[in-house]
Amino acid sequence: MAFTLVEHPLIQHKLSILRKIDTETNKFRALTREITNLLTYEATRDLSLDPISITGWAGSVNCQKLTGKKVAVVPILRAGIGMMQGVLDLIPSARVNVVGLYRNEETLTPVEYYKKFNPDIEVRTAIIADPMLATGHSMGACCVMLKNKGCSKIKALCIVAAPEGVRYMANHHPDVQIFAAALDEKLNEDGYILPGLGDAGDRLFGTK
Ligand code: URA
Numbered sequence: 416m417a418f419t420l421v422e423h424p425l426i427q428h429k430l431s432i433l434r435k436i437d438t439e440t441n442k443f444r445a446l447t448r449e450i451t452n453l454l455t456y457e458a459t460r461d462l463s464l465d466p467i468s469i470t471g472w473a474g475s476v477n478c479q480k481l482t483g484k485k486v487a488v489v490p491i492l493r494a495g496i497g498m499m500q501g502v503l504d505l506i507p508s509a510r511v512n513v514v515g516l517y518r519n520e521e522t523l524t525p526v527e528y529y530k531k532f533n534p535d536i537e538v539r540t541a542i543i544a545d546p547m548l549a550t551g552h553s554m555g556a557c558c559v560m561l562k563n564k565g566c567s568k569i570k571a572l573c574i575v576a577a578p579e580g581v582r583y584m585a586n587h588h589p590d591v592q593i594f595a596a597a598l599d600e601k602l603n604e605d606g607y608i609l610p611g612l613g614d615a616g617d618r619l620f621g622t623k
Contacts, residue, residue, distance in 0.1 A: 417592040440621035451501020491545040497619035498544035525556040537565030546615040548576040551583030
């Protein structure tokens with residue numbers, strides 16, 4: 416299965432602060448960004464490199480640089496915006512491609528209401544950012560949108576994953592590599608992850 420739990424001590428320490436009910440909005444946002452930095456580091460281990468020769472202080476040096484057209488970060492609105500800068504901190508040249516999905520309360524399926532992709536998205540590695548992998552339906556829908564655009568290399572970052580979401584992605588998008596800071600117990604009847612973080616959008620943006 417293409418699921419990686421990133422159990423780095425720094426991530427686990429930051430996550431324990433993130434989980435606290437009384438962690439304030441600005442701290443929550445900063446920690447989300449820092450954890451995303453660490454997830455991005457892990458998720459980009461396989462980016463390809465080209466040899467280059469540069470002029471250093473003592474003459475020419477053989478170095479390496481990232482190959483060609485590189486990365487697009489794809490935040491899923493709205494909570495994914497909280498992770499976006501965490502990817503851009505490490506990959507400043509990444510393009511930002513945004514996806515907006517809402518849940519149809521009758522069918523419980525995600526409905527697309529916004530998307531903006533690079534014209535060359537198919538040659539980039541797409542890194543989806545969504546803090547909570549709950550049912551997996553939104554992430555799955557985002558993968559379908561990217562694949563319809565010809566994207567063949569898709570990774571996804573989340574802070575907390577539920578087993579239900581991981582299973583859904585393994586069944587529907589086994590080719591997508593997921594990197595998470597935590598694999599929690601389950602979803603409650605309202606689709607929230609337990610123990611989770613609560614509503615990640617509200618906690619990131621202070622809307623509650
Ligand atoms: N979205 C959230 O913000 N939190 C959850 O626990 C699940 C989905």
